[in-house]
Amino acid sequence: MSPPGDIVGAVTTGYQAWFTCEGDGSEAQCIGGWWHYCPDRLAMCGPKNCGIISWPDMRPYSKTYPTAFSTQGDGQQATLFSNMDDSTILTHFRMMADAGIDTVALQRFNPTGGEGPIRNVTTPRVARAAEATGRKWYCMYDISGWGNMQSELKTDWLSIMSAFACGPNYARQNGRAVVSIWGFGFNDDNHKWDPAACIEVINWFKAQGCYVIGGVPTCWLEGKNDSRDNYAQAYRTLDCISPWMVGRAGNIRDLDNVYDTRNLPDAKELASLGIDYQPCVMPGDLRDGARRHGDFYWRHWYNTARLKETGVGLGAYISMFDEYNEGNQIAPTAETKANQPPEFAWNALDEDGVACTSDYYLRITRDAREMFQGRAEITKVRPTEPWPGRGRFNPPPFVGLRARVNGKFVCAEGGGGHPLVSNRESLGPWEQFEIEYESPTCAAIKTRSGQYVCAEPHHDGQPDYVLIANRPGAGPWETFEVEQQEGGVIALKAHNGKYVQASGDGVLVAKSDAVGWWETFELVE
Structure with a gap:
């Protein structure tokens, strides 16, 4: 060395x-x-x-x-x-x-x-x-x-x-x-x-x-x-x-895959x-909307520092x-x-709707250098604000999903392995998720235990797709379109083209053709 x-x-x-x-x-x-x-x-x-x-x-x-x-x-x-x-x-x-x-x-x-x-x-x-x-x-x-x-x-x-x-x-x-x-x-x-x-x-x-x-x-x-x-x-x-x-990489998921399959073997x-x-x-291709207001660049630095x-x-x-x-x-x-x-x-x-100062990526570089050279903690959470003083631009790493239909938080029972259900009054580890955006409107959802949420067919042969946190990685079935709705809530569309709803018993299923009361969720810190 x-x-x-x-x-x-x-x-x-x-x-x-x-x-x-x-x-x-x-x-x-x-x-x-x-x-x-x-x-x-x-x-x-x-x-x-x-x-x-x-x-x-x-x-x-x-x-x-x-x-x-x-x-x-x-x-x-x-x-x-x-x-x-x-x-x-x-x-x-x-x-x-x-x-x-x-x-x-x-x-x-x-x-x-x-x-x-x-x-x-x-x-x-x-x-x-x-x-x-x-x-x-x-x-x-x-x-x-x-x-x-x-x-x-x-x-x-x-x-x-x-x-x-x-x-x-x-x-x-x-x-x-x-x-x-x-x-x-x-x-x-x-x-x-x-x-x-x-x-x-x-x-x-x-x-x-x-x-x-x-x-x-x-x-x-x-x-x-x-x-x-x-x-x-x-x-x-x-x-x-x-x-x-x-x-070679257009989203955060790609960067993590490059870290595992290229960077680590290279370095060793x-x-x-x-x-x-x-x-x-x-920093990411601005033409293709890959930057995620600095999250792409920071993740690349985070992975590099870990080497x-x-x-x-x-x-x-x-x-x-x-x-x-x-x-x-x-x-x-x-x-x-x-x-x-x-x-x-x-x-x-501001390609994804977040206002950024023109020198934002220079400011990220300054903060990333502190991390890379050991003067700051190696952290997955970006510390640099796109526009200092203009509001919260650093979302927390984990958020809760509250179903609008019943006001309950979505839970991954046991941290994963069971269907997601909206039945909790408050946020705990099982009710917190990381939203990993791969584009401004496309994301994977991961539990605190590291399991990705998948929309997969019911095991009992029913036509609906149920949401369950049971995958170690994210592919097409673990990717959702995120649609912003009026009132600051979101709707999620699964790979089968259906919107996710909190059904009568609270179980999350991808079965709706349109967005209504049952198909909207609030992101809560």
């Missing part, structure tokens, strides 16, 4: 720093136009030419550039920032410092291709901003589609990046300059290198005195699915392994080999700081639709 450094024990974020705007001077660098903001960078950024799916909160920036979008609902002109400006990168690094981010992984794509000019312009700006804010940073090569990677990677390091690696704020682990290579072993047409070539590159960087991180497939340990099957030795030649996670294997581990942590028990040299990698193109950024984002252009149809941070 490596000692604490700029990777092990540290919170790192990926940083694209790849946006340009018309009029920012990028034409002189052979870039020009709206690089990464628009499919056609040389056409004006506007409703018919826009490549981002989250709108930045532009209030923190001193220098901005007008777009062809209409005036925002809050009366502000629709503008965007450029990474060509020193002020933009310094602003980003100040945000990172405020959020407690220790280290920044600057993405570097094939510098001989179209990405080269913007990378060469932003790299010295990043070095200066890191020094000004006390952050560490390192080069993260993305070799996707880089045909001559094996030779050109070395040339780029020797001719350009190695000089930056000598700087005072360039990241070091175990006394060695950090370099990351993302893309070895992925089972697709963009990553076709022979494993021997990858091993040769890793060993070459080690010979240069570098600590080498590998951005590898999710299933690297098994050598299947997104991983090629003959890369075991290549993976184990690395100093640190960082499996990719974006697109790497601990036994003396290789460090830098798993990804994601320290394995004894592996552990860091954390946030995917990403500024990825407005994919909706998984933690940088300040429009709070509501009024804070973005009216023609911009994508979600704002």
